[in-house]
Amino acid sequence: NAGVIQTPRHKVTGKGQEATLWCEPISGHSAVFWYRQTIVQGLEFLTYFRNQAPIDDSGMPKERFSAQMPNQSHSTLKIQSTQPQDSAVYLCASSYRENTEVFFGKGTRLTVV
Amino acid sequence: TQTVSQSDAHVTVFEGDSVELRCNYSYGGSIYLSWYIQHHGHGLQFLLKYYSGNPVVQGVNGFEAEFSKSDSSFHLRKASVHWSDSAVYFCAVSGYNKLTFGKGTVLLVSP
Numbered sequence: 413n414a415g416v417i418q419t420p421r422h423k424v425t426g427k428g429q430e431a432t433l434w435c436e437p438i439s440g441h442s443a444v445f446w447y448r449q450t451i452v453q454g455l456e457f458l459t460y461f462r463n464q465a466p467i468d469d470s471g472m473p474k475e476r477f478s479a480q481m482p483n484q485s486h487s488t489l490k491i492q493s494t495q496p497q498d499s500a501v502y503l504c505a506s507s508y509r510e511n512t513e514v515f516f517g518k519g520t521r522l523t524v525v
Numbered sequence: 526t527q528t529v530s531q532s533d534a535h536v537t538v539f540e541g542d543s544v545e546l547r548c549n550y551s552y553g554g555s556i557y558l559s560w561y562i563q564h565h566g567h568g569l570q571f572l573l574k575y576y577s578g579n580p581v582v583q584g585v586n587g588f589e590a591e592f593s594k595s596d597s598s599f600h601l602r603k604a605s606v607h608w609s610d611s612a613v614y615f616c617a618v619s620g621y622n623k624l625t626f627g628k629g630t631v632l633l634v635s636p
Contacts, residue, residue, distance in 0.1 A: 443622065445623060445624075454626060454627075454628045454629060455615065455626040455629075457623045457624070457625065460622055460623050462622070467622065468622065468623060503568065503569065505569075510619075510621050510622045511557040511576060511619060511621065511622075513559075513571050513574060514559075514571070514624060515571065516561075516568045516569040516570075517568060518567065518568040519568055
């Protein structure tokens with residue numbers, strides 16, 4: 413079990429460019445989450461899938477951010493027209509089902525210059 | 526709405542001391558509480574959880590936490606800390622699905 417895998421580990425984009433972050437959840441886990449971590453805001457929930465279906469995207473900025481889970485083995489978080497304030501560590505996590513241990517990936521550090 | 530409050534931003538202790546990291550929550554329904562540890566430059570690692578049953582739960586590396594419904598608390602404790610316990614500790618609450626995290630407590634263990 414390699415755990416939750418996130419790629420790339422680091423990404424630098426220019427202001428206005430698009431960034432796509434990838435996540436491979438643990439095999440057999442039905443719940444997949446995306447979080448964002450910054451010094452100022454801490455850990456912020458972004459969005460959540462259950463069995464690949466989007467369940468709750470209440471934390472997603474309405475413009476420029478989108479997340480998909482085309483199959484059970486990967487999810488993507490796409491940020492269009494990146495801005496400096498998007499710079500953060502983006503964490504993907506998965507769990508077997510709700511209210512069970514949530515396993516986090518090592519994160520993707522996005523820097524927008 | 527679920528909220529988590531970790532009242533201590535920083536805690537400094539000496540190696541071998543006991544420590545308690547405080548966590549208070551607010552949520553109206555059935556609750557799932559957990560603690561995570563994050564070492565500098567690393568991801569979040571699960572420490573322990575409470576969902577029901579014995580309010581004192583044991584975790585990895587000698588950590589334990591006690592759930593109190595009357596105090597709306599889920600404090601984390603360790604009897605004797607090691608320098609390697611220096612990290613940021615996050616308390617989290619979940620009603621059914623997503624975790625809501627506190628701001629974290631930085632634990633520094635001095636030799």
